[in-house]
Amino acid sequence: MKTRILIIISLITLFMVDSFAQTGGNSLNINGYARNYTGVLLNEGNSLSILQNTLNLDFTHRGDKIAFKVNPYMDHYFDHTLEWGLREAYLDMYFDNFDLRVGKQQIIWGKAEGVFITDVVSPKDLSEFLLRDFDEIRMGVTSFKLNYYFGSSTLEAVWVPVFTPTLMPGEGSIWRPDMNFPAPPTFDFSTSTVKPTLDNSELFLRYSTMTPKFDLELVGGTFYYDDPALHLTKTIDSSTMQLAGLQVRPEYHRVNMAGGSVGLPLGPLVLRAEGAFYSGRYFQTQNPAYAESVLKKDNLHYMAGLDFNLAGIIMSAQFIQEYIIDHEAGMQKEKFENTMTFLARKDFFREKMWLELFSYVGLTNEDALIRPKITYAFADGFEVLKAPISFGRFGQFWPVQR
Template sequence: MNTSIRINLVNVLLVFFSLILISLAPLTAEAGFSDIFGSSEELTSLSAPLPAIALSGTLGASLMVGPDSADLLQSPVAALPFMKLTMQWKAGQTEAKSLLEISPRSMEAPITWEDLLREVSVRQYFSWGHLEAGLMIREWGKGEGVHVVDPLNSLDQRYGIVPDLNAMKIPTMMVSVNLQREASALELVYLPFFQPMKLALFGEWAVADPQFAALITGTTSVENTRTLSHGQFAARGRTTLGPADIGLVYYYGFQSQPGYEIAMGLLSLDPLVYGPTGIEAILYTRSQLFGLEGALVLGPFTLLWEGGFWLSEDTEGTDATRYNSKVAYLGGVEYMLPGTSVFTSVQWSGHYVLGFDGLQFPDVDALQAYDGKAYANMLIAAVEIPLLRERLNIRLAGMYQLESRGYALLPSIRWSLNDNLELELSSRIYGAAGASTPESIYQRWDGNDVLEIRMTHAF
């Protein structure tokens, strides 16, 4: 990683977009019911026209420290600026939007254009709904960040787990048609090619054993997912029934995690030492997802649920390179403490692989399973405590893997210096409750704890 080059690139981009900001600043404006109240600028200048372009976003600086418990002064530091810039154009029934993001996370090499351009889309409104096309991130499902019926964007897991799970999604090209009628909506989506998840095979955020990752060599073929044959289709219908919002989801595409064609052979002259000698191919499993989602308000509680059945192309579960069918589920509850603005959320998410009995390495389902189990479950909890009239916000969040006992803790404290300037101290702490065997991913990341101080200006 060449830090000087990265910082120079950031500087150039910051100057460039600062100039854009300055040049377009008079065009920015607030939204609102301008047809009823007029443009908000009219309050101070009655002649101000309704703007065509709106700019918004955040910029600031981040200092990240990876604490070295042996010698704190030797702790590695990354100090970088960051910026998010959203530009929206509105002209009649047409809207266009772009979201540029430069953040410390995405400045890690190798940079892809999806790391910088988080959205470039155009939307046309009709009397029946709207048509939208472009590079987009969309969230399906009623869960808080974690979903099991959210197949449109794969996750970028090259840098561990970040507090904003939506920020881990990889923007993907898609076309969607949204039909809306009263309290119901139907969304139809076509994705022209498949964007699989991004994983770190080596380095501090590696998700695989280094010995396994070493099997991937220059001779390993990787399935080209940017072909028409990798097009996907998805549909989601939603409606409101009394105190509940419910929805159905269908997706015809791929499971986002890679499968492996692993060559097995003798590892030495000893005929008993038999194992993987290489990975011949990385490929993806075509699957269909049949899902449902819902949210139900019961007094001060909001109950959330999602359920999905992934029907794999490997219906018999006999192809070691393809993932089996599986059931995925999520349930949760949100609650605000009476008399306060303290918000709590608890969710339970998991999956169960069908036809798992008897599977063993090198079947990919056995490879991905923890400790030979067909299932995996995770608890996710978050508490947010606003204090001092929302000037100070304390957030405690975490994930706990029930089988491996691995955990990720994501605490943070945000202090609003004024309405648009915020100072945040946050941390990411990984580990396992006790020494789990085999090692969980979070335990593998145990040495990757991060402390971050961030100052953010919103505009």
């Protein structure tokens, strides 16, 4: 069946290419890349953690009033089946003062880098943890996006009819988070999907402006939080009063969010700040007073960052804090959770070689991810990169190096 579908897609593509070649010459642009990722776990007998071959294509057509983009991709692995899909597939309609984009699209908000505060429209693909490129870590969502322009400002409204959750690592993946339950769990998936109805659709709004003094975004949304709350039902053996069984029921809950971000130049520096207030998030707790081990709280998530250039090195530092309002004892997350990120990047040989160091330091749990990367462009469009990744006391990923 899959083969048949692929053949059909190929035929459609050929038809489109032929069609535009006949009508518009270069109307259809095709960009893309082929890529190989090879990863080795240095601390686990040099076993291969990933051997991935990717084909990614962008088909775009731009007219005066309409445009479209289709971005199919295929990931081939040595140890499991071919994965393929559409990262984006949308149609644009242009009017004098507004645009409408309909279809599967990645929508990215905010000014923070590597963290998601007001960037809540596109869910995350964490199947490879944080190692995917940023354009791959955010999944496209089928949505309707209206942008209205006035002066140097934009008002954006997004309607997402169908909820898409975070994509977590699959069974057997080294990136799959450990679930430390007090007893062997049984899972109840009866509430693990959100029924695609009008009532369950998601709505997001954004106002943005660019001025000489600052750039500003104000955002808001009512949507399902991308990660499920795990509702636990414990069974106690009445004779021993010991935990005899545990049922885990994942459920997604609607939250409301309001926030904003700003970027402003301060002489040679650029200051970035972003913050959001979430109303109605569910958090896990070990307090037995709460049925199902979850409780509903509001929380704040914010960051401040600086970008600067030091002796030709592009540098960036961010401090991120997450705060649970009215925090209670027994909650799995701390009242304050602090994180810092650092990025340093420099090019050599006229942008033929790039050295980059990205680090992500969890101050609350004393964990870290360090990712140095060297990229060398043998020729335009052909790059080789080496990125040894180290984790320092990063939960279960502590011993992982690759």
